[in-house]
Amino acid sequence: MTGAAIILFWVVCALAGPQLVPYDPYATDILGALAPPSARHWFGTDQLGRDVFSRVVVGARDILVVAPLATALGVAGGVVLGLVTGYYRGAVDNGLSRLVDVLLTLPLVIIALLALAAIGASTATVVVVIGVVFTPLVARTVRAAVLSQAALDYVAAARLRGERGPYILFVEILPNVAGPILVEATVRLGYAVFTVATLSFIGFGIQPPSPDWGLAISENYGLIGGGIWWIVLANAAAVASLVVGVNLVADGVQEALAT
């Protein structure tokens, strides 16, 4: 539940951020640049004099759009693919298992780097690339769940009734595998947040001038040698809290559905 609270906090920030923050996140104030945390600027200011606290609050928006979208795309694709391969089996099924094994050998960041170098990084392409890579991974879990359902009586009964394939898949089987799908979705969301933040940090994710946290860290990282630590720490703490929040929720969902 702590996890849900954390996520809710950031969602509120993302949605209502611009209204709630004391300063305009994009307003510059060169004279007041690089000020350490104080009562006026809780997290200090960056090199353009922008209030870091406001930027951190508003920075929630991009990652909370990209990561869930990518996860949704991957889960949608994975559910369809998993249902089809789990129910129909056959050559496609074997090919898919091989493909998933291949994809699992490489970490998401490296695959994403390759794809994004090829097609150029932007919010949209990041969503698509992560979604596409997630699809076979989700499909694998869905397929396993479908396999255990497909042997049960209600499926055979539906078949005997003369129901068509798509009906059996989506109306009969899908509701019964919703639990594992939900667990998988929350776990994938955790990976998505992790990956989007990492990609933004190395410049292949969310693009400037967004106040996104990973981007802010990479932009201000060079300053810490000179003792300017607050910008980086604030954004890093934000990323950490969101990742922990999502994982707590994923654990909670898993526990709740393990019955």
Add this chain to the structure above:
Amino acid sequence: MLGRILAKRVALSLITLWLLSVIVFAGGQLLPGDVARAMLGPLADPRAVANFNRQFGLDRPAVVQYWDWVSGFVTGDMGRSYALRSPVAPFIAAALGHSLKLGAVALVLVVPLSIAGGVWAALHAGRAIDRVVSLVGLSATILPEFVTGIVLILVFGVWLRVLPITADWPEGAGPLTQLRYLILPSLPLVLALFGYLARMARAGTIEALAADYTRTAVLKGLPWRAVLWRHVLRNALLPTVTVIATQLGALIGGLVVIEVLFRYQGIGSLIFTAARQKDFPLLEAGVLTVGAIYAVAALAADTVAALLDPRIRHGASR
């Protein structure tokens, strides 16, 4: 028996690697569209573009390009870099050497730490220390490496000033100096792996402690020390070994970020630079090399597991 199982695994690995090469090639050569234009700029003379294409063999059909690339790769010729106009292989080799050093430091630190942590937690299962170890481990695992890396840099490099914040040591530095520069970059990797490895060690130890052979050993009158070393640990560590290999993927992914963060010229940094410059021969070679290393490591882990557990060797189900 061992030979047959190994042969099957090797064959599977080769197929997986082949599939990977196709995916990597498709991603690098087919996705980007007109690479020549991207490298030379949109106002480039069409003759310059054609020259570029001819020079790098980009005007041939895709299948021919693929075959050329793959057969070259296997024999050690990884093509020529677009940006550097020179063969790719030496860069990959050098970068790999650096990354292996970093990886070795990380592994030397994390394996004993996590095994010790896991076993200790198992011996005190359910008590406070167990919960603390699990919690710390899990929290560290889920955090992105650049977050833990930056916090570590802040604490040890900036505030306490005990360790250098980048990993490029001066020319000709001895192994001890190199080690000093490598400790901080290895810590995020250690943290990323610790949680999962410790959990595996803990689970394996708990299972081994509850097993019949442990009870027999104790009842036989064997001193607890001997029971632990000779029976419990041997069985507990088997799953841990296999898990180390699978975590290698996460290690490599973390390498990209860590090496960029610490300005270390390893394979992760190389892949990143290649991606940034759209230097596809270098990028593809790097990714495929990483994949090959992972496949080899997985194979090695399977072999070690088979060697340690006679049941696997003789094909019996566990």
